[in-house]
Amino acid sequence: MITHTSSDPSPTRTVARDQHPTREERILNRISRTDVVDLASRLVAAASENPGGTEHATVQELEKALRAIGAEVHLTQVAPGRPNLVAHLGGTPDAPGILFLGHSDVVPAGPGWDHDPFVPRQEGDLLYGRGSTDMKGGLAAVVTAMAAVHAEAPETAMTLICTVDEEADALGIEHYIAQAPQRRYAACVVAEPTDLVTIVGCRGAANLEITITGASAHAGRPADGTSAILGAGEVIKAVERDCASLASDPHPVLGAATWNIGTISGGHGTSIVPDTCNLAMDRRLLPGEEPERILDRLLTAVRASAQDSQRAESGRIDFEGHVTMQMPGFLTDPDSAFPTLVTRALQEMEIDRGTGIWTASCEGGFISEHHGVPTVVLGPGDLNGQAHQPNENVSINDLHAAAGAYALIAMRSACAPRIDPPGTTTLQRNRR
Template identity: 50%
Template structure:
């Protein structure tokens, strides 16, 4: 996989325009906006992000999902120019315990390779947003004919209501690619599993605990569903694995039921996480689970089994996606990282992100590429990101945008693009 990253002179100037101090300052500013989800709103982070977007000359549109919860869309460059979309989110997981200082008072500390920034959201993903802003400003300064957009959603860390609301009001359009700035440790992620939350309600019949046979225990039935899910998980992970994405997984996340120790429990509820492969239908997954659960309970010998109902619903869906290995954005991203002296790894993610919504709605080739480590840094006490990685990410984003525009046959030479980029350019100085 290979691809040009744009004209050498323009690329070099864009790289030179990216200011590490500005990225660090923006990252710290956005961390201070908080936005714990659940528990708070994203309003202050979005206010700060809007100011930064307007500082670089972007036009900003807000869409309020709920009071204090606005999606943000920023765009720079002509509406009909070749367009690159960056995707991020403004919320963070709750700070939790174990921090050595205030989680939202960003600190600049000694890192592995120079300086690091510590604070909730440093890696996931206030630092990624700051890197995107720096790249958008640098590319626009060199190639104002390229359309650069940032969609920053609310509620990514919980139910992804923000991205669904945005896409519901904005029809599909052509993008050269979508780059999700989630923390991948600067690996190029070309696919990820989806996430589906299933809610299952078990309803039996209450009775006095001294005569349990008079009732129908919803907890006993729910316990069988827990074991059923465990078996489904074991079979899934023992089955064929996608080389990048692995296998589907199942997990019972919560269970709640009963009214008192001396009563046969009438109602019990479970929530189940099912990690899906691209193309799987959550509705069919739920229907299959409910069918298996009903048959198992009916044959179980539980007192009153014939009186037990099992109902369910799909509570949340985050679709997975898989980009074509030969997509231009994949080769261009790899060339960009090589040019910057970074290691190149093209891989998949077992986590989930909102890139699947964009791939599904717009049909855009989508990758995830960002600073920070999702496993070792994100969602941890003293969450941090290396400043060197933020700068590399910003430079890579700039080179990718220039390269995508250069590779597009629809890019005219009079769009404000340097002639070397409009003609295709080369991958190296």
């Protein structure tokens, strides 16, 4: 249920209902603000925190909405209670049309909310709730667009892939890629929140973990042991040095690769020399970079540094690491056919926010590589200002505009199934 605290704001765009509306005008006139808000609200209310829950309830709501408009829906269990969803609507196998991509999980709500994060709440132009921006609003806009297109142009092919576990380890997209045929779609739109800026590229990402093993001893005689936490300091210094090197050699479009040390844990108490320490890190990737080689170079530098500082004497310290997740990036020429089609569709919805590059990563790189299609990220909601934060909200005007833009993109992509030559849009991905 959604609670309303003010009247529904006026629509962002009204298509003239003359005596001879075009098919596109008829499609846009079918896109109801009420429908997109109601579906977004149902998805928000179906909590799917990751970690700590499952995506089953959200996928159930999505499946129900898609079947109601005639879609063929397939669910695949990635893990118990965690189903990927693939839905096809319209078209034929020879004309696969547009591919939309989203994810069903949200980050944990956390503290600081003014209201229950899973009771969607409308205040003026804003819809509040965990996932309203990232990215259940985008999913609702996609399904609303698919319904409107199918009602007027049932021959138009559209596919929605909704994966689990995007917010953590990308288990859902990895499972999809392992099983999906390399079908050629016209293009892909990732419905992540971009504030309706057309994102034409993003860096890849890898999660790395390093374990330092030292030797314990009493704190009164620390020389009898080897501190794994001091060994972690060698890792931190090596990362800092590499950060400076990377910043001096950025990619001309995507910018510099970066490091972030996210967590560090170790030790057993203040009176014990710590024998173990663990670090978890994020590394943003540029084209051609291989996470395993990055990890090997880091470990080589750290071991040499530890040897120089005599921490490695007697063989009492060791550094081991592994790559726990990697996500490919992608880059689509902003002046090529598909981004141009997308920005024109947005302009017709009275949205003109240009193109850009994302500092985040997303699953679009997997699709760009696997299906060989031009890819953009485009969705309602402010990633930096709202996603993963208390009182997360999304503009209802932007939900409505996104649904209209998605509908136009689907229609126009279907008319040009080979929008860009294959192989021109993907950053290199190297599997572990």
